[in-house]
Amino acid sequence: MIKYNWVCNQCSNVNQAGTDICTTCGCSAYAPPDEIDARKDPSGYELRSFRALLDKKVIAFCYTPVFIVVFAFNGNLLALMLVVLSIASLVITEFDFVKFIFKDKWAKKSFAGYSVSMLLLFLVRVTATNEVIVNTVIALILVYLLAMSYYLFKSQASEEFLSRYYKHHKENVN
């Protein structure tokens, strides 16, 4: 029991001493911030949790860019093979997500543009013998990876894509 008057974190109602449940909204005085968040804005909270889950998935596949960077620097075909393998494992483990990417216009266009540009850069990197060209391609690959990660994690378009994927995910679960 709380021995003083307290303000509810959820609805801001002032509650009398001697109770730990808000008389207006029923929220506990000890409710963790997460729970308050969930009660205040249930769909927003679900979307944020979902995004966190998805970000973890994406981060799990961050070794793809790592191999791309290794390949950019040493031009080693083994690194390129690891790029292909990590993408293949992404397709297998996240098949539902990959399928959605191909159904979504924005994602499909972005993915196609990214793959084609990267492939071209890879081709030039493998075949180039001129040092200036090699260094230019390395710089381009790095800039491209950075721009892409910004595009994927921070842009308005990626937020909208996430909402669409979330909706699709919910419809398929229920």
Ligand SMILES: [Zn+2]
């Ligand atoms: Zn309350």
